[in-house]
Amino acid sequence: MEETVECVCPSCGLRIYEPYIQCKQCPGETEVKICLLCFSKGAEFDEHKSDHGYVVVKNDFPLFENSWTANDEVTMLDTLSDCGYGNWSDVAQRMRTKSKEEIERHYNKCFINNPPAELPQFPEPAIERFPCPVTFKLCDDPPRYAESSTGFQEMGGYMAGRGDFNVEHDNYAELDVQSIQFDNPEEKDSLEQELELSVLDIYRSCLKERMRRKNIVRRFGLINKNRQSLYSRSYDSSFRETQENLRCFAALFTPYNFDKFVESLYHVTELKKSIKHLQEYRENGITELRNSKIYRILKSRRKETRTKRHLLDDILVHMRDETACQAWLQRQAVLDTMSKGSHIVLPNAPRRAAPPLDISTLPGYERLSESEKELCASTRLVPDAYLEFKTILVNECRKVGSLRLQHARTLIKIDVNKTRKLFDFLIDEGLINKD
Incomplete structure (x- = not known):
């Protein structure tokens, strides 16, 4: 049991209230005591580090009687050492939480008439699940965002140190059960009791759904958005839509089997593309794979050539319009004259007529x-x-x-x-x- 002290936190400078954290590794005679808020943020100062061993100081538990906490016991003993035995009125006036009769009865019972052999011991557990705290640092993996950041809001207020969310699935489900009481069941009729039990059953289903969703997030590693985006980019853009459509079936597989299933479908898609390319090569008379590279190069060149504008295309368009045809011939004659050294102003190129509109499917x-x-x-x-x-x-x-x-x-x-x-x-x- 630790003595209650009134001190300030070395990190934030505010007064420390119980429960607080006491470091067990910092050297020096003065004990380092930290408030819970600074401890949760991984505060470090002087020679104190966030990964030092620590104990939680909390003296609000009972030692001998349920109505007397450890804080009350320490305060009573300190006051008696100053006022002396028998001055119960002075002790009660300084404690302010107990009467003089309660103090006299408790002290005589627990410390004089029937004193315990020794104070209760609180041994440390043999196996510590978390022997040292995790240092809190802003990072992406695992995701630890500042509380006011956009990433913190998008992740439902995910608390990395606690491994939980501030915003749960069906976040206001507790409001439906907070007013239910079962103190006097005989005063309620059967219909009201069945209604309250149904509400509790709905709330229980909500808790199961929350746990199911968290298990899926934990098993598939969905908490890291950046890693998931990199994982989706590992496939071609044509396969990403299929991958997104398959995401709803992830709950039916284990993480390994689901990734294996998606990878196998992607492999099938790539095989189909390869088969289609081989069929195209065979249709164009290519029987050896080494010649396919030349075919692809020539095909891309033909595609670029088709997109370019040729004089023959202009002639075919202008032949349908007599005025445009004459203007085009005049322009070609001017260009021929300029090639011989003469300087003549070029006539404006005729505006290409819009093609006829297909109105066969339009109303009317x-x-x-x-x-x-x-x-x-x-x-x-x-x-x-x-x-x-x-x-x-x-x-x-x-x-x-x-x-x-x-x-x-x-x-x-x-x-x-x-x-x-x-x-x-x-x-x-x-x-x-x-x-």
Whole structure:
């Protein structure tokens, strides 16, 4: 039993209250006493290190009677040594927690009339599970983050030294059972008792689920996020999605068997890719594996060549448009003249016309005539939008009697070139008139 002292912590400078930590390895006559908060953070100062042996000083346990703690015993003996035997009033006034009758009775019973042979002994256990504390240092493996950091919040407040989480699965389950009491079961009816027992059964299931999840995290090493991300990067990007889909089956395997299962599937995927490549080589007449490297190089070159723009492609595009074809021929003639030493301003390259739009699957296609289908495809108009524009222009022409292009452009807010083509088409069809 240690004597209760009033001192300050050498690390934080605050007053120490029981229970506190006392170092057993620091040299010197003065004992090193540390508060619990500094001890939990692995505080080190002077010659004291966080891995020194220690004892927990706690004097709130009873020695002879349940109502008298070890602190009360020490305080009573110290006070009696100052006040003397028999001055029970002075002793009670200084202790403030016991009356003079209680002090007199307890002292005469335990220290005079029936004194024990010796004070109770508290032997150290033969086997110490944790002979020395783990030094607390911020690191990634094992993950130890600062309490205010993002990593600490993402991991549910994981406490590495305690091996537990601040935020549990179904974290507020205890609120449902905190008000249940079984002091007077005879005052409750059977329905209420069954309801309370059902709530306790639900809470018990919650505790089992918490333990199951923690066992999975512990067995598979999921607590280290960085290591898990590195493990997933060891596979190709095409296989990562399959790996993520298989993660839900991890609880059905042991960690070794699950990794072996995933690795075998990845090996099967790689074999299928190799077989596909071999089939491609055979289809292209390659019978020896040493020639496959040349084939891959030539294939990549052909792919790059196809993506490049050639003059023949320009000719095929411009042949469909007479104006664009003439501009292209003029530009080629200017380039030929410049090659002979003359300086001539190059005409602007014609703008490539957009390809026709496939409107066969768009809504309103079945209501169009053949000429209207051709117009919508060339001008890249949606059939429903064309029918709406057509109705607006025809109704306006009937209302006014005639329609001008400028007035048509104010009625439908689309590209001016598309408006002109639509306006000319409706005039050719006789649906509207200019004058």
